[in-house]
Amino acid sequence: MGFEFTEKAVFQQYFGAAHDMVRRSIKEFVNGEIMPHVDEWEEQGGFPRRLYKKAAEVGFLGIGYPEELGGTPGDIFFQIVAWEEIMRCGSGGITAGLGSLNIALPPILARGTDEQKERFVKPVLAGDRVAALAITEASGGSDVAALQATAVRDGDFYVVNGSKTFITSGCRADQITCAVRTGGPGAHGISLLVIESTTPGYSVSEKLKKTGWWASDTAEIFFDNCRVPAENLIGEENQGFYGIMENFQVERLQLAIMGYGHPGGSEPGIYLPGGRRD
Numbered sequence: 001m002g003f004e005f006t007e008k009a010v011f012q013q014y015f016g017a018a019h020d021m022v023r024r025s026i027k028e029f030v031n032g033e034i035m036p037h038v039d040e041w042e043e044q045g046g047f048p049r050r051l052y053k054k055a056a057e058v059g060f061l062g063i064g065y066p067e068e069l070g071g072t073p074g075d076i077f078f079q080i081v082a083w084e085e086i087m088r089c090g091s092g093g094i095t096a097g098l099g100s101l102n103i104a105l106p107p108i109l110a111r112g113t114d115e116q117k118e119r120f121v122k123p124v125l126a127g128d129r130v131a132a133l134a135i136t137e138a139s140g141g142s143d144v145a146a147l148q149a150t151a152v153r154d155g156d157f158y159v160v161n162g163s164k165t166f167i168t169s170g171c172r173a174d175q176i177t178c179a180v181r182t183g184g185p186g187a188h189g190i191s192l193l194v195i196e197s198t199t200p201g202y203s204v205s206e207k208l209k210k211t212g213w214w215a216s217d218t219a220e221i222f223f224d225n226c227r228v229p230a231e232n233l234i235g236e237e238n239q240g241f242y243g244i245m246e247n248f249q250v251e252r253l254q255l256a257i258m259g260y261g262h263p264g265g266s267e268p269g270i271y272l273p274g275g276r277r278d
């Protein structure tokens, strides 16, 4: 059995005319709405919130999400072409900031109830709310199973205490998908809660300074006896670690695209079906 592994064969297999169409519309969005401002936004350390709305209108935020939640379903290659085109702007910060929903929403989509999807996914895909994922803590990010922020059940609420750091879109997020300790030590004591930024006891630091990704706001978030409705628990209690692990696959893909799609790296986003180049 022979399969000729050429660039053309690979592109014909995974990218078709519909992917090409998405690529062109995102490219237009990048050229019209991002490129004229990219240097200014990088220098000022953020992009305007209205960009989420514009990204939603062009269909970018909803790529790969269910139609009933305002998305445009499709295979993963639609997301790949979209991210390649966004990365054409050359700003990892804009790409990361616009993309924080893609790490915040998948656990809700995979493990949440219909009501949670309606409340926490739909308005984000519409560009009306900003979502972030909050796992990392000052005590260390690599060892997720050792995280320390606690959520103690009290009637219909969880009382959350602790802090998170390096949270992308953390300053402006309206909601965070947050990993908290609801059980004993280790991976089996972790749950995911959606915490809204309006919750009393929730506070956010100034934007953290970074060597790159300037246009992405990155924050520390603090919880001081935050009473979070128990109905905001995503999936089962103490099963959150698995939701986090599943989620990392999409995050890795996005970060890989940001790496190779950077204009300073290999040629960005120029591939079209059949190996044609734009």
Ligand SMILES: Cc1cc2nc3c(=O)[nH]c(=O)nc-3n(C[C@H](O)[C@H](O)[C@H](O)COP(=O)(O)OP(=O)(O)OC[C@H]3O[C@@H](n4cnc5c(N)ncnc54)[C@H](O)[C@@H]3O)c2cc1C
Binding pocket: 132, 133, 134, 135, 136, 137, 138, 139, 140, 141, 142, 143, 165, 166, 167, 168, 169, 210, 213, 218
């Ligand atoms: C710009 C930016 C945006 C981010 N956005 C988010 C976000 O949106 N949400 C979020 O939750 N987190 C976010 N993070 C955090 C990121 O996930 C963590 O930085 C990462 O998980 C590493 O954790 P750490 O920085 O605490 O480093 P540590 O875990 O303390 O690791 C420090 C060093 O030790 C090494 N190391 C750690 N453990 C071991 C080991 N067992 N054996 C050998 N070497 C080891 C690491 O490789 C690293 O070099 C962001 C970080 C940055 C910089």
